Amino acid sequence: xxxxxxxxxxxxxxxxxxxxxxxxxxxxxxxxxxxxxxxxxxxxxxxxxxxxxxxxxxxxxxxxxxxxxxxxxxxxxxxxxxxxxxxxxxxxxxxxxxxxxxxxxxxxxxxxxxxxxxxxxxxxxxxxxxxxxxxxxxxxxxxxxxxxxxxxxxxxxxxxxxxxxxxxxxxxxxxxxxxxxxxxxxxxxxxxxxxxxxxxxxxxxxxxxxxxxxxxxxxxxxxxxxxxxxxxxxxxxxxxxxxxx
Amino acid sequence: xxxxxxxxxxxxxxxxxxxxxxxxxxxxxxxxxxxxxxxxxxxxxxxxxxxxxxxxxxxxxxxxxxxxxxxxxxxxxxxxxxxxxxxxxxxxxxxxxxxxxxxxxxxxxxxxxxxxxxxxxxxxxxxxxxxxxxxxxxxxxxxxxxxxxxxxxxxxxxxxxxxxxxxxxxxxxxxxxxxxxxxxxxxxxxxxxxxxxxxxxxxxxxxxxxxxxxxxxxxxxxxxxxxxxxxxxxxxxxxxxxxxx
DNA sequence: ACTTACAAACAGTCAAGTCTGTTTATTTGG
DNA sequence: CCAAATAAACAGACTTGACTGTTTGTAAGT
Numbered sequence: 001x002x003x004x005x006x007x008x009x010x011x012x013x014x015x016x017x018x019x020x021x022x023x024x025x026x027x028x029x030x031x032x033x034x035x036x037x038x039x040x041x042x043x044x045x046x047x048x049x050x051x052x053x054x055x056x057x058x059x060x061x062x063x064x065x066x067x068x069x070x071x072x073x074x075x076x077x078x079x080x081x082x083x084x085x086x087x088x089x090x091x092x093x094x095x096x097x098x099x100x101x102x103x104x105x106x107x108x109x110x111x112x113x114x115x116x117x118x119x120x121x122x123x124x125x126x127x128x129x130x131x132x133x134x135x136x137x138x139x140x141x142x143x144x145x146x147x148x149x150x151x152x153x154x155x156x157x158x159x160x161x162x163x164x165x166x167x168x169x170x171x172x173x174x175x176x177x178x179x180x181x182x183x184x185x186x187x188x189x190x191x192x193x194x195x196x197x198x199x200x201x202x203x204x205x206x207x208x209x210x211x212x213x214x215x216x217x218x219x220x221x222x223x224x225x226x227x228x229x230x231x232x233x234x235x236x237x238x239x240x241x242x243x244x245x
Numbered sequence: 246x247x248x249x250x251x252x253x254x255x256x257x258x259x260x261x262x263x264x265x266x267x268x269x270x271x272x273x274x275x276x277x278x279x280x281x282x283x284x285x286x287x288x289x290x291x292x293x294x295x296x297x298x299x300x301x302x303x304x305x306x307x308x309x310x311x312x313x314x315x316x317x318x319x320x321x322x323x324x325x326x327x328x329x330x331x332x333x334x335x336x337x338x339x340x341x342x343x344x345x346x347x348x349x350x351x352x353x354x355x356x357x358x359x360x361x362x363x364x365x366x367x368x369x370x371x372x373x374x375x376x377x378x379x380x381x382x383x384x385x386x387x388x389x390x391x392x393x394x395x396x397x398x399x400x401x402x403x404x405x406x407x408x409x410x411x412x413x414x415x416x417x418x419x420x421x422x423x424x425x426x427x428x429x430x431x432x433x434x435x436x437x438x439x440x441x442x443x444x445x446x447x448x449x450x451x452x453x454x455x456x457x458x459x460x461x462x463x464x465x466x467x468x469x470x471x472x473x474x475x476x477x478x479x480x481x482x483x484x485x486x487x488x489x490x
Numbered sequence: 491a492c493t494t495a496c497a498a499a500c501a502g503t504c505a506a507g508t509c510t511g512t513t514t515a516t517t518t519g520g
Numbered sequence: 521c522c523a524a525a526t527a528a529a530c531a532g533a534c535t536t537g538a539c540t541g542t543t544t545g546t547a548a549g550t
Contacts, residue, residue: 032364034361112418117279119354163436166418167415170414170416183407
């Protein structure tokens with residue numbers, strides 16, 4: 001046995017809780033809400049079931065706490081990204097890529113697992129709504145930063161933001177039944193072009209690269225023509241067995 | 246006892262199966278996949294549990310059959326609508342409205358209930374994929390009819406179609422946690438304007454009503470300015486207790 | 491000493507699938 | 521055409537297994 005330092009109560013609680021919360025998210029992602037049980041979560045976390053029940057009275061409490069912790073982590077990242085974007089005046093393409101990566105990296109898969117529960121369980125839903133609101137505030141910060149730096153209308157920018165989020169949600173839902181990377185990368189490229197059209201060029205910078213006719217057949221094949229070649233665009237399609245973050 | 250006509254075996258099977266399949270979809274919509282049980286379905290259908298097990302060996306079989314039946318119904322409607330659109334040359338606004346109505350009228354709520362199951366159960370998924378493909382063929386027919394009548398590029402039209410579907414999926418997912426009719430109607434109006442931009446006017450008809458600048462701040466408030474005032478646009482927000490169709 | 495963290499056994503519930511028995515329709519031999 | 525034979529539709533009890541929440545007991549920290 002390795003030297004096991006004496007840990008304070010607070011440390012023990014923090015570690016055990018964290019293990020359980022992480023295990024819950026991992027299993028939620030990998031197996032789904034209806035398939036996970038408290039014995040399984042305890043096993044995955046490497047603690048006894050008694051420890052689990054000690055820290056979380058009910059399964060519902062454990063799951064909502066786990067989701068809240070996840071959303072708070074993601075929201076913190078979001079706010080950091082917003083500051084970064086505001087500082088260096090990033091492009092809308094960058095934002096779309098970020099959202100896609102964030103959402104398809106477990107976040108929306110986990111969301112899809114608990115949405116049905118939230119739809120039928122008001123207490124569950126009520127616990128989630130506030131932290132989800134906070135998450136949306138993070139999103140708003142990002143887009144408002146872009147709107148400010150480009151002099152775009154905030155109200156209209158919010159509509160574009162909301163549409164972007166909903167589009168990505170729908171795309172990720174679609175990955176469950178449809179495996180086709182081209183389908184997703186084409187749609188992302190199309191959407192980036194759409195979003196870019198709503199933000200005028202930065203006032204500081206001078207000329208536009210290619211004005212491009214803004215009429216109907218705007219982007220016959222909107223795949224490549226836009227900015228970045230393809231850093232790590234789409235590719236993710238419903239990863240069932242994901243390693244932990 | 247009221248006069249109970251002698252029914253053929255075939256009639257009895259058809260009726261009992263139909264009752265069970267309908268009850269399954271109703272309960273799937275109202276309670277969710279994880280909450281429904283075979284005793285409950287039998288009760289809702291007004292048949293005994295024995296009758297249920299006689300016609301459907303497993304719960305999985307019952308549920309997939311029920312979903313398939315629903316999707317086939319919706320797909321039939323879709324093809325009818327496609328013919329109709331082709332015949333009278335409807336607008337893209339009309340199509341967007343139709344899709345929104347169709348999806349938010351239980352279809353995508355039911356889908357959200359079974360997607361998690363499909364994600365973790367390959368057999369379940371494999372049973373669904375073919376009928377979902379057929380559904381998408383119906384969608385394709387609609388949009389290709391529009392593209393043909395407007396002389397739009399089919400490939401690009403498909404991208405717009407896919408984006409429309411994903412957007413609507415994401416919007417409906419969002420209704421679970423966010424109740425805000427304006428949010429949805431604004432987004433729909435915005436999207437209709439986007440889609441309309443990709444279809445040139447009908448060659449037969451003469452003048453355009455209002456060309457409208459297609460530049461950045463295209464629709465500062467895109468709520469009313471588009472075509473139809475508002476027939477039965479959005480309004481639906483996560484109806485938990487829906488009457489049967 | 492006393493409280494908190496952890497461990498494990500326990501009790502109650504309920505689902506899915508199987509099995510046995512009963513009624514209703516269809517087939518068939520006279 | 522009818523009655524016996526057969527098959528299908530239906531009804532409900534039973535088995536097994538698993539999960540949640542509870543309780544009782546032990547070890548670690550304050």
